[in-house]
Amino acid sequence: MEDLFLSSNGSQLGSFSPLHGGALNAAAEYFNIPADKWLDISTGINPASWPIPAIPTAVWQRLPEDQRDREDGLEQVALNYYLRDTECADSRIQRSNILASAGSQQAIRLLPNLYNAIFRGSKAKRTAKVWITAGSYAEHGIAWEEQGHRVNKVACEKITQLLTQQPVDVLILLNPDNPSGHRWSAEQLLKWWSILHSRGGWLIVDEAFMDTTPEHSLVGQVEHEGLFVLRSVGKFFGLAGLRLGFVLSAEKTTKQLRKMLGPWAVSHPSQYLGRLALQDKEWINKQRYDLSQQSLRLAALLETYFSCRCEGTDLFQTLHHTKSEYIFNQLAKQAVLVRFLPATNKTPAGLRFGLPKNTEANWQHLESALASLKI
Incomplete structure (x- = not known):
């Protein structure tokens, strides 16, 4: 696991900094917070997954034929x-x-x-x-x-x-x-x-x-x-x-x-x-609308607390801040996992926020964590 956690210059960090989003179990272990208590918004993946139907037994039993x-x-x-x-x-x-x-x-x-x-x-x-x-x-x-x-x-x-x-x-x-x-x-x-x-x-x-x-x-x-x-x-x-x-x-x-x-x-x-x-055209069209609205809500929330402009897509918002590493760790201590972006010689350090699952409890969890930041 050691090679997963690197600083922006490639050296080992004293703080938790995974190279990819979605390292929820590792975060839970590092910060000693149970995995089910976290708001994981580190991946940029739609939290409202397409609903999985039952899969016929034959699909598991047979190799797929050339179609x-x-x-x-x-x-x-x-x-x-x-x-x-x-x-x-x-x-x-x-x-x-x-x-x-x-x-x-x-x-x-x-x-x-x-x-x-x-x-x-x-x-x-x-x-x-x-x-x-x-x-x-x-x-x-x-x-x-x-x-x-x-x-x-x-x-x-x-x-x-x-x-x-x-x-x-x-x-x-x-x-x-x-x-x-x-x-x-x-x-x-x-x-x-x-x-x-x-x-x-x-x-x-x-x-x-x-x-x-x-x-x-x-x-x-x-x-x-x-x-x-x-x-x-x-x-x-x-x-x-x-x-x-x-x-x-x-x-x-x-x-x-x-x-x-x-x-x-x-x-x-x-x-x-x-x-x-x-x-599934109905689901696809609904998600395109819903995700755009949720992303706008996320951007507005972040810009309120950081007083800086966010950039992103309908699935995530990114901001750059001089204290990005500190913010990342402070949010993690409140069970909010975001994606830390190490600085490069062409880009400053930043944070990527994915969309929370669209419940008021999750939005409140995020806003409470942001409100408690001292930066």
């Missing part, structure tokens, strides 16, 4: 969902452009391996120059570094400048960004893809938090060679434990990724539930 050619198969259902409210979708996008994976994390790990397989014969690209926005979800950079590539960080507002001044083989963006909430328009992203493509480069866009604003998604443009879009079922649907995500790209690279994954990469129960959840 790529079926209109009601998981990948076609997912494609219909992702394209339904997307603006300017390319009519060429079809089932051959989407691949289900065991969470978007599996796709994050696969893409550096795909790059190595494609460019293994190129001395110039053998070690890719990979750029990712500073402070963003760390697993992207880790995956590329572990495959021997050089990973650099860029501030969100400096990307155009980067592409004109630095060699870039792979640009990785989270849109909207986690944890800053920064957004880029599809038009801007396609301009950057065009620059990268002219050099044989890749643009990878992680849209894990895009479900509440689907009109801004790039999934309708993935036939562009060298463009990859990742989607997650875990965040918006509140089903992180399901381990279901998707990668969308040009037909050729999707086929290569499918071969690398092999058969049965996604469990039968995950496929069964994912297919049902992605078709």
Whole structure:
């Protein structure tokens, strides 16, 4: 467990500071507060999960059959969902452009391996120059570094400048960004893809938090060679434990990724539930409205107590404060677990607040903890 708790400069902290959100059991042990007493808002996952129905016994007993050619198969259902409210979708996008994976994390790990397989014969690209926005979800950079590539960080507002001044083989963006909430328009992203493509480069866009604003998604443009879009079922649907995500790209690279994954990469129960959840239009529409309202409430509450502007998405709000580490620990002592964001050389330390489960008791728990802070 020791390697989970690092300070902003990588050294061991005297205080509790997990590298990822959701470390509830570890927090309960560290602060000696029972797990059921906590308000865990550290993850950015919808606290109102899609309601799980009964799963037929046969789904547990049998391996999932290949449904790529079926209109009601998981990948076609997912494609219909992702394209339904997307603006300017390319009519060429079809089932051959989407691949289900065991969470978007599996796709994050696969893409550096795909790059190595494609460019293994190129001395110039053998070690890719990979750029990712500073402070963003760390697993992207880790995956590329572990495959021997050089990973650099860029501030969100400096990307155009980067592409004109630095060699870039792979640009990785989270849109909207986690944890800053920064957004880029599809038009801007396609301009950057065009620059990268002219050099044989890749643009990878992680849209894990895009479900509440689907009109801004790039999934309708993935036939562009060298463009990859990742989607997650875990965040918006509140089903992180399901381990279901998707990668969308040009037909050729999707086929290569499918071969690398092999058969049965996604469990039968995950496929069964994912297919049902992605078709539940009534629940989806209600959540898009409810989450937007709850996020506005959260932002207003935080801005009241910290007197600073929050940025985020419909699933979380982020603020930067000179006493972020102190605030994190003081909230934890009152059984409120948030996500501490270590400082980088381009971003100050901060705190990410997910949405509490929407009960007045939970909102009161959070407000009481905030009101007791002495900063």
